[in-house]
Amino acid sequence: MSSVVLAGNVASAAALRARSEDRTAWLLAAPAIALLLLFVLLPVAAVIFLGFTDFELGYGKFRFVGFENYAHLLNDRTFRRSLWNTSVYTAMVAPVSIVLGLGVALLIEGEGRARGFFRTVYFLPVASLIVAMATVWQYIFHPTIGPLNALLSLAGIPGPNWLGASNTVLYSLSIIGIWQSVGFNMVLFLAGLTAIPRELYAAAHVDGAKSALDRFFLVTWPMLGPTTLFVVTISITNAVKVFETVKMLTDGGPNKASEVLLFTIYQEGFVYLRVGYASAMTVVFLAILVVLMLLQYRVLDRRVHYT
């Protein structure tokens, strides 16, 4: 009998301790929870809500318009153009910067003495102010006084009006985007490469993988899987979020040829102050990010199940 009482006391003491620990935890987490509600959850809810209204900054009243904004988006030529341009930009920047990043990482990994130097150089754009470097690129791309066209004319090629012509502007912006992200991807791949145990290469050698290419496909590529998935997702998300170079160099022009998603949202919401309509666009933007994340989990899942 007494032992049962004792056990009960111990249990309630433990429960009491757990409860006090839970309370401390709540207190420690309280500022984070409050700020998370205030600056993330509430604004997201507000964006979804505003997307169903015709709210404009400066007008006091607004009314519910249901899916009108979304219906309008379907036929909005600027928005469609913007989605298309963002896709084209992403389709150029993400794959090229991933492949180049992997290539540079593999080359640097094998390099001996100059390794540190090259790593520093390739990583430099990540540490540089992109807005500042964009103005340098603008000078390089300048049709008449820019060094790039001067170089091309030496070879007898008439240089295009890189950032000023609607058929080349997206390519020019992509070059800047690739220049900026190769080093970032390289560093991530380098981290992935150093995590591969050396013995695997020795084992592959014994198993008859004699050439570097064999070893790459037998060991490096499969072992890099998680890193690659991560680099792919982050490259795509970053490319979808392109804004700085567009705002600095082209303002979406010429003729909306470089109008991209975030720039269009910025124009609608913060220049024309059509908050309701811009909110609907933002919801589309968020939906794209959600889909990208779900795809990433999907691939991760499959990897876990089948290997």
Add this chain to the structure above:
Amino acid sequence: MSSTAIPVGRIIRFALLSLGALMILAPYIFMISTAGKTQSDIFTSSLALIPQHFYFAENFAKAFAKVPMATLLWNGVVVCGLIFFFQVVVAIPCAYAMAKLKFRAARLMMVLVMLGLLVPIHATALPLYVAFDRMSLLNSYTSLVAPFTISVFAIFMFLQFFRAMPDDLLHAARLDGMSELGIVARVIVPNAWPAVTAFAIFSVVAHWNDLYWPLIVVSKQAYATPPLGLMYFRAAEAGDDYGALMAATLIITLPLVAAFLLAQKRFVEGITMTGLKG
């Protein structure tokens, strides 16, 4: 493998890396070279890397005269410093509670953190802008800093770091009669130093470079951050005085690049550890 294959392979590898490095460095080379050229130099000989007349002093003087460089850099330091300070002060206790305490809401918090990771400032900017406008807080440090005081990414990162910390350390501190807050301040924070520096690099790089949010909430030069100030300067100069523009660009790029060159190893570690940017 033949004995000559190795040197040839090495030479090709070195050549490829050097070619790539040259392309990466080209903008920097042209930036420095153009910052030292006169207007006429820029118009006549864009490929000559060494200026005919050294015009560095004049171009830098022009940049300093037309842009309040000191204000911009100061604003950049204040905004990045405040953001980093609040992010760490808010995130560390929360991550500690989630990792080391019996916290019944830990699961729910994890869901919130994962959701938060998905939402960039671009998605929350519209309502935040409307709110700051209503409160007349546009053009202030508050509006520049407040939305970033919560970093779910910091919580996520510290959480993983704390989970790997041995529990014995905490038990010993509790036996010594330390409060939970005391443990956070005197046991957790000193031990979390590598994670804090890694996060510092990530946070400063992201916010020093950010143009989107400052562009939205700031319209006065007094509160402009470096990217915004450079944009104003470019607009005012109509973009054709490339000498002065490159000088301004050089000044604004230099702090972070210098920091990177001095603390390279930490930078690379920081970026790989955090694995995110912008």
